[in-house]
Amino acid sequence: MEFVSILPALAFYLFAGTACLSALMVVIARNPVRSVLFLIATFFSVAALFVMLGAEFLAMLLVVVYVGAVAVLFLFVVMMLDVDFVELRQGFAEYLPLGGLLAFVLTVELIVLGATFRLPETGIGAVQSPIDPGISNIEAFGLVLYTDYAFFFEAAGLILLVAMVGAILLTLSHKKGVKRQNISDQVARTPKDGMKLVDVKPGEGLG
């Protein structure tokens, strides 16, 4: 029985470990395609952590959106890129001071945050069981998202719509002089207006 009680902890360390390790490999892998693959492994491990927290809806969304769509586009772009690895490595010394400084600042910030962060004494219970265990994950989300935060939710949707319209507008170009296909015209064609029968006399041609 003792073995069973440590199973969740074991699973947590397994997924957390793979998440951290693959996040590290994203940065140090030499081949960009492998970097993206490790990124996918990171997403997946984090999704598993969400499942362990009981947030299976978030976990599935993470897999559908990030692994199923965003990372595929990453992979597309990276595979199409013609990256010169020798050239990439030459710039290493040049960027080292700036990158090192950034890494140092971030590390110090994380350490300071970790050292000073405390959960409020009264808040621990609320953190552990934020929703009524009787209702499902999705219901809990919906009840909050479409009532208290409905305005913010719709605003976020609007921003995404604007971004989508903008992206389409930037890439859409109607070149002049290019024949475009009109499906309804093609379907509506009949032999009457598409074909002409000509009685050609021998030796004369169509002239």
Add this chain to the structure above:
Amino acid sequence: MEFLFDTATPLGWFIVKTLVILGFVVVLLISLAFLLLADRKIWAAVQMRRGPNVVGAFGLLQSFADFLKFVLKEAVIPAGVDKPIYALAPVLTLVTAFIVWAAIPVAPGWVIADLNVGILYVLAISSLGVYGVILGGWASNSKYAFLGALRSAAQMVSYEIPIGLVFVTVILLSGSLNLTVIVEAQAGGFWHWNALALSPITLVMFPMMVIFFIAALAETNRPPFDLPEAEAELVAGYQVEYSSTFYLLFMIGEYLNIVLMCAMIAILFLGGWHAPFDFAPFTWIPPVLWLAIKIGFAFFMFAMVKALVPRYRYDQLMRLGWKVFLPLCLGAVVLVAAWVTFAQGGG
């Protein structure tokens, strides 16, 4: 020995679950062998051929002979491939194709994982299938395989969107993401099934089933949307550099995905394991057989489409997905949501 199979203890639960999963995998694989044969037989019958008829009576053992042939062949790994990823791709295809089935309920209570987010799980894991394709094509170090993989990935990602929206309409009607609840909501004869119900919303749901069927053809790279494998242009698509067992894994994965789509049609629209009439001679047939019959019917339609419909052009395929199915499905979501809110008084 009995304590080993006592599901109350964690060890017993683990052993029983493992055995159930193993049994399910074996049943799936054996059904797949005969479905593969059925696919070829139907195709042959449409073209007035006999199809495979040498191995076993009526060629019944053809798939097993093919299996042995694949496994016993030498695995040729071409020069210049990215070996780990080359080997990973078919395994990924097969594993994702199998683990989706964990959430599929085959009879009352017969489901490996009764997930609250079952339908999302199916969507999430089947969207992983695209990685097997894209990685296989890329790691092969061949331009034909790579072009096939790009086509296939773009096609699968595009058609996931209409499929997701069709799922939303079913979720709205049933009020749950749990596949077992979705099936139970269709109990009591075929006039309660989502696609055939005796209510005005059927005018929306039946076309949704047709759209799901067509999108499933595109999602699984089946004819008439088998452009990734268009042999006239791309030799054989993303798996052209694969041979022997590696190729077999790809093929099993592809066919499992096709059967999964058939199962989803049965579960979402045709009442899952429920009999078409909820009275005597029909209820004598066990539920799991009813589901199998419905899956078989959907698979028959898949096979007929392969035999009857000529291949699409790639731009027509993309147009169909983005300009026809997407607006139609969005409109259907609005209609079904309005129906649930105003006609049924809230879901």
